[in-house]
Amino acid sequence: MQDFPREANVYLKDTRHVKILFGLCYPSTYRAGMTGLATHLFYSLLNGRPDTSCERYFRFDVPSPFHSIESRRPLRENHIVGFSLTYETDVVHMIQMLELGGVPVWARERAETDPIVIVGGPAVSANPEPFAMFVDAFVIGEGDQAIHDITEVVMESSSRQHAIDTMAELEGVYVPSRPRSAIRRLVMRNLDEVFHPTRQVVPDVPPGDRHEPVFGRALLVEVTRGCSHSCKFCLVGHICRPHRARSLQTLQNIVSRGLHETPVAKVALIGSSLGDMDQLEELVAFIVSGNHEFSVPSLRADSVTMSLARMLVQSGQRTLTIAPETGSQELRRAIGKGLDDDAIEQAVSIAAEAGIKSVKLYFIIGLPGETHDDVREIPTLVGRLYDISHIRMTVSVNPFVPKAHTRFERYPQPPIEEIRHRLRIVQRGIRDIPQVQMESLDPRLARVQAALSLGDRNMAMVIRLAARYGGLGGWRRAERESGVPFFSVANNGDRLSDELPWSFIQV
Ligand code: SF4
Known part of the structure; x- marks a missing residue:
């Protein structure tokens, strides 16, 4: 790729003078990876060690997903390959990077000369089980200190297997090939x-x-x-x-x-x-x-003040992002959001008065207890906000995805047709409101996310095949060919009345 940009502050170490080669991988675009603090944090932490050379790998928009940005170091030459998984669905990109880089995809097939594959991030910290067959060790929770401990274990171990076994003794590190015990989040x-x-x-x-x-x-x-x-x-x-x-x-x-x-x-x-x-x-x-x-990501509506909004405008930020989650105040209370309509209206009114040009509003549909009347309240709220502010609005409406360890972990996701119906209710409702546009996540993708959030090791073959076939259609084909139930995991409430696959993770 000819147009890859030059970068400031890159570390390029002489590998003859280090003991550990670390491949820091982000299994998505360069843009997404460089937006996350984790990339900068671990890159600096590891390169701050005189004994370690850390180089970056991304799945997309780079000259190669299996040659490092810094020195074109092949992925498989690293002693440790570390992935940060922000979204569950990025697991397919992780597998593709391993495969393209010549690292065996299944953890059990890796040999002494293969890198040790470490994975962390919010998705796997909540429920690592669906990914367990591809990973040598997970870091559960915040890895600021664990990354040093892991590096030192690898440096001091007599063999690859010895290193992995020793990692299992570290707090917050989960080695799926070892007998399972409680893991406390770091x-x-x-x-x-x-x-x-x-x-x-x-x-x-x-x-x-x-x-x-x-x-x-x-x-x-x-x-x-x-x-x-x-x-x-x-x-x-x-x-x-x-x-x-x-x-x-x-x-x-x-x-x-x-x-x-x-x-x-x-x-x-x-x-x-x-x-x-x-x-x-x-x-x-x-x-x-x-x-x-300066810029800020989304703010809770009740923390938007006039002076903050004015400074945002002065700084060139044109859009304010807030997340009402629901149009109905009652449902908002029921899901624990604790934000009333007045606070949302006041935030948007302050934003408009301060000179903010557009507002992005995040909503969820398909929440437990939600009725069609609740869904109709989304356009009602958006209409009121437009009347107050007369500024451009983007309404982002996404399906509810049940997540491990949340209060809604046992609730099923509504069927895809029902989600589509609710999306249409919102779409029809906002049609006549000026300067409003709507965006939403494909309900089929939300279904995949939910299945991966709630799943267990049995779905490893589905994931493996989906990584091979790619795209949404790839998940369907993978489910069919593997014979393993996948999509039904997301809306099968009965199945989740048993012990949960993530119950050994102590958050
Ligand atoms: S718990 Fe509620 S307020 Fe906090 S980050 Fe999540 S959605 Fe936002």
Whole structure:
């Protein structure tokens, strides 16, 4: 690929002077991988070790998915290959990368000279079982310290198998080939004491380039982890507890140092519940006072203030993202969102008055207890918000995906036809509201996500074949050929009355 961009802050080590070669893999696009803080965090942590060379691999939009970006190092030459799985469906891309890179896809078929395949990320931390046959060891929870422990185990072990067996003794590491015992999720208690990358890799690309990270050329600054709420459907609210925030002083130091070491003029604040940080406005004022721009991901509606919205506009952010989840206030309360209509209306009104040009609204359909009347309240709410603000709105309506460890883990997903019917209700309802457009996830893809969220090891062959065939049709064909029930896992409530496949993970 000729047009791959140059990047700042890349590490290129002389491998004759290191002991461990680590392949850091993101099984999706370069853009998605470079938008995630995990890529920057583990890249800096590992390359900060004099004994380790860490190089990056992505599935799409790179010269090769199995040669590193930095030195074209073949994937199979690494001692450790580490994947971060943000979405369950990325498992097929992970398998494709292994296969293209000449690493045996099934963990049991790997030999002494093959890399050890480590996987972490929110999807596998909740329920690693569907992926277990492809993975040598999982990191359950936050891997900031575990990544060092694993690297050292591999360095000190006499053989590949010895290393994997020793990893099973590490806290928070799950080795699926060993007898199963309880695994406690790893949590970093005090974020002020946790390393934060300040020298981050940025591609030299113009705005809008397909390699440009989602937040633009920006320094990513992780403000919070976890969330102080626990909406019944939300993975973050259940498996990333407790809510923690870095102190203002620490964040200011990270911003100052980061903007010195990373050649960008913008800061992208990261965190699932940013509004819960007491001094968010002070932090933003500090960034803006240095003539730097900033952006925030979605905000809870009740944390949008006029001064924050004005600073966002001053920084060039044109869109505010909030997640009402439902149109009906009663259903919103029932799912634990704890946000009333007034707060949503006020947030959109503040945004419009401050000069925000568009609002993105996230809704879920098919939630337990939802009626068609509840679904009709989505366009009603959107209509009211338009009347208040007269600004452009994108309404993102996605099917409910039950997730392991959430309060809704045993609830089935409605049948695909029913989901489609509810989508049509919303579509018809917003048709006449000006400047509103709707987007939604394909219900069939949501079905695959749900099956992978709730599944167990039996579905390994389905996953293997789906990776071979590719696309949505590939999942159907894989289910048929393997003879293993797959799609029905997502809406079979009875099956889930038994012991859950993820019950050994202690969150
Ligand atoms: S939906 Fe948002 S507010 Fe609710 S638990 Fe998840 S991250 Fe927190």
